[in-house]
Amino acid sequence: MTQAIVDPKTWQAARxxxxxxxxxxxxxxxxxxxxxxxxxxxxxxxxYHFITANGPATLADLFDGRRQLIIYHHMLRxxxxxxxxxxxxxxxxxxxxAHLHARDTTLTLxxxxxxxxxxxxxxxxxxxxxxxxxxxxFNADFGMGRHGPGFTVFIRQGNAIFHxxxxxxxxxxxxxxxxxxxDMTPMGRQELWQDAPAWVPQSPPYEWWNLHDAYPN
Numbered sequence: 001m002t003q004a005i006v007d008p009k010t011w012q013a014a015r016x017x018x019x020x021x022x023x024x025x026x027x028x029x030x031x032x033x034x035x036x037x038x039x040x041x042x043x044x045x046x047x048y049h050f051i052t053a054n055g056p057a058t059l060a061d062l063f064d065g066r067r068q069l070i071i072y073h074h075m076l077r078x079x080x081x082x083x084x085x086x087x088x089x090x091x092x093x094x095x096x097x098a099h100l101h102a103r104d105t106t107l108t109l110x111x112x113x114x115x116x117x118x119x120x121x122x123x124x125x126x127x128x129x130x131x132x133x134x135x136x137x138f139n140a141d142f143g144m145g146r147h148g149p150g151f152t153v154f155i156r157q158g159n160a161i162f163h164x165x166x167x168x169x170x171x172x173x174x175x176x177x178x179x180x181x182x183d184m185t186p187m188g189r190q191e192l193w194q195d196a197p198a199w200v201p202q203s204p205p206y207e208w209w210n211l212h213d214a215y216p217n
Contacts, residue, residue: 073142076112097129
């Protein structure tokens with residue numbers, strides 16, 4: 001290990017300098033979020049159909065009476081022998097949905113796997129989340145390929161539904177607290193792409209990710 005060891009005064013000076021940069025980044029992120037909210041909308045006219053525990057449903061039904069809807073396109077497939085660990089890592093960190101409901105927002109997951117397999121996997125993972133089966137072109141029509149992964153966001157005005165936002169790949173990181181926690185540590189994410197001290201062990205991204213019940217003891 002070659003990290004500098006300093007006295008408290010020198011450490012505080014370094015911390016204050018970094019804090020100024022962190023505050024600048026926070027302001028830049030706030031400005032970007034404002035631009036995200038100002039994105040134009042596009043009306044959703046195509047009828048989409050889902051299979052839920054309560055039977056067939058439309059996109060409007062998925063709002064569950066709220067004004068906004070966030071959908072996560074989970075990559076679970078029919079008879080999936082290896083459910084996506086990246087999706088698993090992300091869904092593990094979704095919040096208690098009561099906090100979203102308090103802001104007139106519903107969140108649900110969709111997958112192309114049969115509902116019975118979705119429910120079995122959801123029970124295995126211990127996820128108390130709404131999760132439905134989609135059988136048409138819903139994923140692809142919103143830029144998620146056949147299966148995902150990624151988020152799409154919708155808003156209702158009366159009976160009209162509008163698509164307001166979508167994100168995939170690293171853009172979804174803002175929903176995963178593990179990255180923020182690891183980014184605070186000296187060793188970071190320990191992935192090869194990161195700029196890290198030479199003493200930090202690093203491995204390729206994705207390869208270490210696993211379902212939470214599949215990590216070695």
